[in-house]
Amino acid sequence: MKPSFHPADLRKTVVEMAFAGNAVHLGCAFSIIELLSRLYGRHLRYDETNPDDPMRDYLVLSKGHGVMAQYACLYELGWLDRKDIDNYFHDGSRLKGLSDAHVPGCEVTSGTLGHGLSVGVGLAMAAARKKTGQKCYAIIGDGEINEGPIWEAMLFAAHAKLDNLMIIVDANGFQAMGTTDEVMQLGDLCAKFSAFDFDVLPVDGHHLDAISAAIEALEAKKNGRPKALVAKTVKGKGVSYMENVNAWHYSRLTPDLYVQALREIEGAMA
Amino acid sequence: MRTAFSNALVEAATQDERVVLLTGDHGYALFDEFRKRCPGQYINAGIAEQNMVGVAAGLAKAGLRPIVYGLSAFIPVRVLEQIKIDVCYEKLPVVFTGDGAGLVYSTLGTSHQSFEDIACLRSVPHIEIMSPCDAHELTACMRMALRAEGPVYLRMGKADVGQVHASLPDLRRGQLVRVREGHHPVALIATGSMVKAACALGDELAASVWSAPWIKPLDTRQVAELAAGASAFVTFEEHSAAGGLGGAVLEALSETRPLPMLRVGIGERFSQTCGSYAHAMREHGLDLASVRERVLPFAARWKAS
Numbered sequence: 001m002k003p004s005f006h007p008a009d010l011r012k013t014v015v016e017m018a019f020a021g022n023a024v025h026l027g028c029a030f031s032i033i034e035l036l037s038r039l040y041g042r043h044l045r046y047d048e049t050n051p052d053d054p055m056r057d058y059l060v061l062s063k064g065h066g067v068m069a070q071y072a073c074l075y076e077l078g079w080l081d082r083k084d085i086d087n088y089f090h091d092g093s094r095l096k097g098l099s100d101a102h103v104p105g106c107e108v109t110s111g112t113l114g115h116g117l118s119v120g121v122g123l124a125m126a127a128a129r130k131k132t133g134q135k136c137y138a139i140i141g142d143g144e145i146n147e148g149p150i151w152e153a154m155l156f157a158a159h160a161k162l163d164n165l166m167i168i169v170d171a172n173g174f175q176a177m178g179t180t181d182e183v184m185q186l187g188d189l190c191a192k193f194s195a196f197d198f199d200v201l202p203v204d205g206h207h208l209d210a211i212s213a214a215i216e217a218l219e220a221k222k223n224g225r226p227k228a229l230v231a232k233t234v235k236g237k238g239v240s241y242m243e244n245v246n247a248w249h250y251s252r253l254t255p256d257l258y259v260q261a262l263r264e265i266e267g268a269m270a
Numbered sequence: 271m272r273t274a275f276s277n278a279l280v281e282a283a284t285q286d287e288r289v290v291l292l293t294g295d296h297g298y299a300l301f302d303e304f305r306k307r308c309p310g311q312y313i314n315a316g317i318a319e320q321n322m323v324g325v326a327a328g329l330a331k332a333g334l335r336p337i338v339y340g341l342s343a344f345i346p347v348r349v350l351e352q353i354k355i356d357v358c359y360e361k362l363p364v365v366f367t368g369d370g371a372g373l374v375y376s377t378l379g380t381s382h383q384s385f386e387d388i389a390c391l392r393s394v395p396h397i398e399i400m401s402p403c404d405a406h407e408l409t410a411c412m413r414m415a416l417r418a419e420g421p422v423y424l425r426m427g428k429a430d431v432g433q434v435h436a437s438l439p440d441l442r443r444g445q446l447v448r449v450r451e452g453h454h455p456v457a458l459i460a461t462g463s464m465v466k467a468a469c470a471l472g473d474e475l476a477a478s479v480w481s482a483p484w485i486k487p488l489d490t491r492q493v494a495e496l497a498a499g500a501s502a503f504v505t506f507e508e509h510s511a512a513g514g515l516g517g518a519v520l521e522a523l524s525e526t527r528p529l530p531m532l533r534v535g536i537g538e539r540f541s542q543t544c545g546s547y548a549h550a551m552r553e554h555g556l557d558l559a560s561v562r563e564r565v566l567p568f569a570a571r572w573k574a575s
Contacts, residue, residue: 109355123329
C-alpha cells in the first residue's frame with residue numbers, strides 16, 4: 001500500500017536527517033513538503049517496487065537544495081532505508097546535500113541551478129515522441145529563475161508544445177542572500193509564464209487540496225501548452241523559528257533547536 | 271568531410287529510430303538531406319545551447335540516442351557544465367559534435383575560434399574525445415560514436431584539407447592509426463586537420479606518421495610501444511599545445527617511457543589579426559612552412575646514424 005506522505009512525517013524525517021548530518025538547507029526542504037506530499041501521494045504514477053520503471057512519471061527536483069524533502073518521501077517508499085537517514089553526511093554514505101541522479105528516485109543531479117528543468121523538458125519530450133502518456137513535473141525554485149537556462153527551457157517547452165510538462169515553482173520568496181525582490185526581482189511570475197504560452201495557476205503551496213485541485217485543473221487542458229504551477233510557499237514552513245527566516249538556508253540544528261523542532265512537528269501530527 | 275558527416279547522420283537516423291539530431295540553430299545547408307530524409311528526428315533547439323544539452327540528457331535518459339551539433343566554441347566549451355553534470359555523471363549515450371574546431375572561423379575572431387575544447391573535456395570523466403582527420407576517418411568515428419555506451423565528443427576541424435586515408439580505416443578504440451611508414455627515429459603523431467601537414471613532413475623526413483582519431487581514451491600501451499622504437503615524438507594539433515593531443519601523449523608516457531617531445535599546437539595567445547584560414551594558421555605558426563621550421567631542427571637532433 002502506498003505510504004501516506006503525511007507532511008508532518010516528512011518534516012520529521014528531514015529534521016532527523018539534518019540533525020544526524022549537521023546539514024543545512026532545512027528552509028529549502030520545508031517549503032516543498034506539501035507539494036511533494038501530494039505529488040508522491042496522488043499525482044505521480046510510479047511502480048512502488050521499482051524506482052527505475054521506464055513507464056514512471058518523472059519528478060525532477062531542479063532546485064536540488066530541497067532534496068531532504070524528497071529523501072523523506074523516498075524513505076517512506078522504502079527506496080531509502082533508516083540507515084540512510086541516520087547516517088546522513090557520514091563518511092561513505094550515499095545521500096548528498098543536493099539532488100543526485102545516482103540515488104534511486106532522483107532523476108537529476110542539481111543544485112547547480114538551472115540544470116534540472118532542461119533535463120525534465122528532454123524527458124517530457126521523449127515521452128511525447130513515444131506517446132507513452134508519461135508526465136514530467138519539474139520543481140524549480142523562484143531564486144533559480146535567475147538562471148538563464150530556465151528561460152531557454154521555457155521557450156523551448158512551449159515551442160515543442162509539451163503539455164505533459166508541469167513546472168512547479170517553489171515561490172518561497174527567498175534565495176541564498178536575501179529575498180527574491182532584493183536580489184533579482186521576478187515581478188509577476190504568472191504573467192511571465194502566460195507570456196511564454198504556458199497555462200499557469202497560482203496556488204497556496206501548503207494547502208494540500210488546493211495543490212491537487214490546481215494540478216488537476218491544469219492537466220485537464222490537453223492543448224499543447226506546457227503547465228506551470230506557481231506555489232506560494234513559506235521558506236522553513238512548519239517550524240516556527242525557521243519560517244521566513246532566511247538564515248535557515250545555512251543554519252544548523254543545535255540539540256535544543258532539534259528538540260524544539262521535533263516538538264512542534266509532532267504537535268502538528270496530533 | 272561535411273558530406274561524409276551529413277551521410278553518416280542520415281545513415282544513423284534511418285537505421286535507428288532512436289537517433290535524434292539536435293542543433294543550436296547551426297548547420298543550415300549541412301542538414302538539408304537529413305531534414306528531407308528524417309524530418310521527425312530533427313530538432314532545432316534554437317540559440318540556447320545550455321538547454322539543448324539538458325534536453326539531450328533527458329532524451330538519452332528516456333532511451334533515445336541524441337546527437338548534439340554545434341560549433342566547437344559552444345559545444346563543448348559553452349556547455350561544459352551541462353556535459354559534466356547532466357550527461358557524463360550518468361554516462362548517458364549522447365554524441366556531441368563540435369564543428370569548426372581550431373582556427374576555421376578565422377575571419378570571425380576569438381568568439382568562434384576554438385582551441386581549448388579538447389583540454390576542457392579531457393578532465394571530465396566518462397566522455398570519449400574523437401578527432402578525425404578526413405572524411406573516411408569521420409565516417410568510421412561516427413559509427414563508433416553511435417555504438418558507444420556513453421558520451422562522446424567528436425571534433426571536426428577544417429573540412430577541406432584533403433584525404434589522408436584511401437578508404438575507410440579499421441579503427442580500434444583509443445588507438446593511433448599509422449598513415450605513413452618510416453625509419454626516422456622521430457615519429458610524428460597528429461590529429462584532425464594537422465595530419466596532412468604531418469604527412470608532408472613525414473615524407474620529407476622518411477618518418478612514420480600516426481593519426482590520432484581518439485584523444486581520450488588513448489591506448490597508453492600502444493603509445494609506449496611506439497615510444498620504445500623511437501628517440502623522440504612530434505605531436506601536431508590545431509588546438510592548444512597545452513592539454514590536447516600533445517599533453518595526452520606526454521602524460522601517457524610519463525610513468526613508463528618518458529621521451530623528448532616537440533608539441534606543435536597553439537601557444538599562449540589569441541588571434542591578433544583577421545584574415546583567411548591560411549593566414550590564421552600562419553599567425554599561429556601552424557602552416558606547413560612554420561611547422562617545418564620547428565620540426566626539422568628538432569628531428570635533426572635524432573638523425574638516423
